[in-house]
Amino acid sequence: MTSLIEARGIHTYYGASHILHGVDLALAPGETLGLMGRNGMGKSTLLKSILGLVRPRSGTVRVKGADMTRSAPHRIALAGVAYVPEGRGIFPNLSVHENLVMAARAGARGQRDWTLERVLAAFPRLRERIGHGGGQLSGGEQQMLTIGRALLTNPDVLILDEATEGLAPLVSREIWRIVREIKASGIATIIVDKNFRAVTAIADRAMILVKGSVVFEGPSERLRGDPSIRERYLGV
Amino acid sequence: MDLGSFLVQLLNAVQYGLLLFLIASGLTLVFGIMGVINLAHGSFYMIGAYLAWSLAGKIGSFWFALPVGVLLTVALGMLIEWLLIARLYARDHLYQVLLTYGLILAFEELRGMIWGNDVHGIPVPAPFTGSIPLTETLAYPVYRLWISAVVLALAVAMYLLIQRTRLGMMIRAGASNREMVQSLGINIRMLYRFVFAFGVALAAFAGMISAPVSSVFPGMGGQVLIVSFVVVVIGGIGSVKGALVAAILIGLVDTFGKVTTLELGGLRVLPDLAGMAMYLLMAGVLLWRPEGIFGKRL
Numbered sequence: 001m002t003s004l005i006e007a008r009g010i011h012t013y014y015g016a017s018h019i020l021h022g023v024d025l026a027l028a029p030g031e032t033l034g035l036m037g038r039n040g041m042g043k044s045t046l047l048k049s050i051l052g053l054v055r056p057r058s059g060t061v062r063v064k065g066a067d068m069t070r071s072a073p074h075r076i077a078l079a080g081v082a083y084v085p086e087g088r089g090i091f092p093n094l095s096v097h098e099n100l101v102m103a104a105r106a107g108a109r110g111q112r113d114w115t116l117e118r119v120l121a122a123f124p125r126l127r128e129r130i131g132h133g134g135g136q137l138s139g140g141e142q143q144m145l146t147i148g149r150a151l152l153t154n155p156d157v158l159i160l161d162e163a164t165e166g167l168a169p170l171v172s173r174e175i176w177r178i179v180r181e182i183k184a185s186g187i188a189t190i191i192v193d194k195n196f197r198a199v200t201a202i203a204d205r206a207m208i209l210v211k212g213s214v215v216f217e218g219p220s221e222r223l224r225g226d227p228s229i230r231e232r233y234l235g236v
Numbered sequence: 237m238d239l240g241s242f243l244v245q246l247l248n249a250v251q252y253g254l255l256l257f258l259i260a261s262g263l264t265l266v267f268g269i270m271g272v273i274n275l276a277h278g279s280f281y282m283i284g285a286y287l288a289w290s291l292a293g294k295i296g297s298f299w300f301a302l303p304v305g306v307l308l309t310v311a312l313g314m315l316i317e318w319l320l321i322a323r324l325y326a327r328d329h330l331y332q333v334l335l336t337y338g339l340i341l342a343f344e345e346l347r348g349m350i351w352g353n354d355v356h357g358i359p360v361p362a363p364f365t366g367s368i369p370l371t372e373t374l375a376y377p378v379y380r381l382w383i384s385a386v387v388l389a390l391a392v393a394m395y396l397l398i399q400r401t402r403l404g405m406m407i408r409a410g411a412s413n414r415e416m417v418q419s420l421g422i423n424i425r426m427l428y429r430f431v432f433a434f435g436v437a438l439a440a441f442a443g444m445i446s447a448p449v450s451s452v453f454p455g456m457g458g459q460v461l462i463v464s465f466v467v468v469v470i471g472g473i474g475s476v477k478g479a480l481v482a483a484i485l486i487g488l489v490d491t492f493g494k495v496t497t498l499e500l501g502g503l504r505v506l507p508d509l510a511g512m513a514m515y516l517l518m519a520g521v522l523l524w525r526p527e528g529i530f531g532k533r534l
Contacts, residue, residue, distance in 0.1 A: 074421050074423045082419075085416065092412060099409075150420075
């Protein structure tokens with residue numbers, strides 16, 4: 001089976017600084033990949049390189065087998081890759097309802113699994129706030145809004161960058177619940193998060209980045225069962 | 237001033253204000269959404285007026301000249317965005333100012349080559365040639381009322397487009413977070429090309445419909461450019477609603493400033509200093525709200 005996403009030998013620079021040193025990443029349909037590493041190790045840059053938001057200097061990014069290394073970000077999104085960025089990226093000048101429906105569409109295979117009704121059922125908080133401005137929401141609600149908005153594009157891959165960052169434990173738990181629901185619905189996900197326990201519990205496979213290189217890649221269980229890797233690379 | 241002439245001046249003020257709004261709305265949209273300062277905006281107003289004059293002469297009907305002129309200016313807007321403006325989004329505003337100032341010069345030169353440097357006029361088109369009598373001696377031209385009605389209809393249409401449609405949502409979203417809009421699968425380059433062309437067409441359309449009531453002459457773009465910027469600043473950058481309120485205010489201040497006599501300490505203030513009125517209004521508004529009436533807090 002072809003990978004949904006296959007990145008090979010990605011080298012990405014910000015100006016003169018070399019951020020990613022030949023990173024490989026593959027994601028199979030329906031798979032959940034946990035991407036970990038301390039701050040500044042290149043996790044977000046790797047995601048942005050895949051999404052076309054940052055151009056890798058060398059290497060290739062394939063989405064469902066098609067080379068999209070130089071494609072515009074909207075082409076990659078239309079191929080079925082949805083993004084929930086760090087810091088959320090809601091549109092504060094649009095209402096909650098507008099945020100949700102502005103980009104809603106059938107997926108790359110024509111699927112309409114996620115409708116406004118289903119998203120509101122998954123996030124009852126959003127239904128209560130539907131008429132509010134995006135900027136009036138709490139951090140947790142904004143996170144739900146971004147995830148709901150991404151789901152309404154009916155993606156095959158959902159990329160979550162620090163989705164629980166800065167959220168209260170109760171709200172975080174709510175987000176993890178929905179991530180499990182997304183996984184169960186068959187959408188492949190790449191999850192970047194600091195919560196080692198939560199990531200390894202949900203991810204099929206884990207990857208650790210240190211200074212722009214992959215230092216660990218394997219089943220989540222192996223990472224859970226080997227505290228030395230964790231201590232060495234993550235400091236948890 | 238008696239009631240009749242007051243009414244005539246009020247209608248004039250509103251009509252002038254609405255026309256200003258039509259021009260300034262394109263400027264504020266392009267500035268607010270795309271972050272582009274377009275000094276050539278007035279040139280598009282001039283191009284519209286010349287197109288109306290030349291097309292009406294060639295086709296023989298002002299009413300056919302309008303849609304043809306709008307299509308041509310939409311195409312011109314798309315071409316300029318694609319060829320020039322799109323290259324400057326990532327740059328500082330100074331580059332946009334330089335480029336669009338250059339465009340003013342280029343358009344003036346082209347206008348001279350294509351249409352010459354003469355002053356022209358267009359007859360008021362049928363069926364709006366008549367006037368409505370207000371009192372025994374005063375009447376108001378129907379065409380001016382038509383202008384006001386058309387601009388009001390356009391204002392409502394623009395409001396609905398921006399506030400109620402998905403396209404409008406995407407445009408507003410693009411103003412707040414470009415990168416995110418792209419990552420949702422929306423082609424922001426095409427969206428911006430459309431917004432720019434729409435702004436160009438609005439200014440040109442204003443030039444077209446005002447051609448029958450004011451003469452068509454070289455340099456007519458420069459005048460409206462400055463007033464349009466005053467409208468945008470008073471209304472709040474990026475606010476179409478603000479542009480509407482500010483344009484009507486300027487229409488009132490300017491029109492009544494010119495027909496009122498006011499003496500202060502033996503000095504004739506009005507109408508001698510009426511030309512300054514809108515700048516005083518702008519200064520007043522900026523002292524009260526530096527971000528403009530409907531602008532976002534700075």
